[in-house]
Amino acid sequence: MRLHHKSLCHILCGGAVVIATSPASAAFIEDSKASIDLRNFYMNRDFRQSGAAQSKAEEWAQGFMLKMESGYTEGPVGFGLDAIGLLGVKLDSGSGRGGTGLLPRSASGEPADDYGTAGLTAKAKLSATTLHVGTLQPVIPVLMRNDSRLLPNIYRGAWLQSKEVAGLTLDLGMLDRTSYRDSSDYQEMTVFNGGLRNITLGSNTTSDEFRFAGGRYDWSPQLATSYYYGGLDGIYDQHNFNVVHVLPLGDKQSFKTDLRYVRSTDDGGSNVDNDAFGALFTYKLGGHAFTGGYQHMSGDTGFAY
Numbered sequence: 001m002r003l004h005h006k007s008l009c010h011i012l013c014g015g016a017v018v019i020a021t022s023p024a025s026a027a028f029i030e031d032s033k034a035s036i037d038l039r040n041f042y043m044n045r046d047f048r049q050s051g052a053a054q055s056k057a058e059e060w061a062q063g064f065m066l067k068m069e070s071g072y073t074e075g076p077v078g079f080g081l082d083a084i085g086l087l088g089v090k091l092d093s094g095s096g097r098g099g100t101g102l103l104p105r106s107a108s109g110e111p112a113d114d115y116g117t118a119g120l121t122a123k124a125k126l127s128a129t130t131l132h133v134g135t136l137q138p139v140i141p142v143l144m145r146n147d148s149r150l151l152p153n154i155y156r157g158a159w160l161q162s163k164e165v166a167g168l169t170l171d172l173g174m175l176d177r178t179s180y181r182d183s184s185d186y187q188e189m190t191v192f193n194g195g196l197r198n199i200t201l202g203s204n205t206t207s208d209e210f211r212f213a214g215g216r217y218d219w220s221p222q223l224a225t226s227y228y229y230g231g232l233d234g235i236y237d238q239h240n241f242n243v244v245h246v247l248p249l250g251d252k253q254s255f256k257t258d259l260r261y262v263r264s265t266d267d268g269g270s271n272v273d274n275d276a277f278g279a280l281f282t283y284k285l286g287g288h289a290f291t292g293g294y295q296h297m298s299g300d301t302g303f304a305y
Helices: 008-012 014-020 026-030
Strands: 002-005 033-046 056-069 077-092 114-126 129-136 154-162 168-179 210-220 223-232 236-250 253-266 273-285 288-298
Touching: 026 077, 077 129, 114 154
Parallel strands: none
Antiparallel strands: 002 033, 033 056, 056 077, 077 114, 114 129, 129 154, 154 168, 168 210, 210 223, 223 236, 236 253, 253 273, 273 288
């Protein structure tokens, strides 16, 4: 469920709106908005046939996500402020049933009754270039927030994005901390090395510096290309290439080709070595779409992220 309000000041300030709307802050208030998402999540994973020590993971929880975004002040450089609040509440769980990613657990394995985090983001805008500093939720090829459980993970850092040239989007930034989807605090980052990925780490298992840079260019409404670099300092480097082409086939028909190649290597503190190739083909007919995909992994380790 999502509720939207056009102006935060109308919610919070009531009759003070007239006083607050000076020329310097009018756009800051008029363009502000807020939303609240309520998410109810039940998850059951059964391990009894695998012979694992834990027979199942079963939890049920309620999530609350509040987002508040201001507009920008007027002037050559506009300034604004965003805020986010996340809260997860246990509805059902217990010792020996955790591990779903919905709730954090103590050292003894007991699930928390509730958990949450909050963050602020300062932002500035000059023409079509924006700078965000603070809590971030980027969605770019080398860095994507994880929103597959009760609450999404969030990052802390700085992100500069420019759209000064028509069709061109450029991104540059650095992160130093993340708050995982089932955590209340910020931590240094690491590479996921579970399963059969064969990724091993040296003496430094975490890093406080993830750098990213790259861009996307839309050559036409039918063709776009992108390149992005992402590097977790001292652990891995990654280069991501993408080509997307849409071929019109007539009335309400098209064929989309999405090709991706990612090269991941170590950065002195791991054995990361992976080449990932993916191809996705989609035929659209009216309101229907038929998709087929192919993915190939090679190298000494699994994919690094």
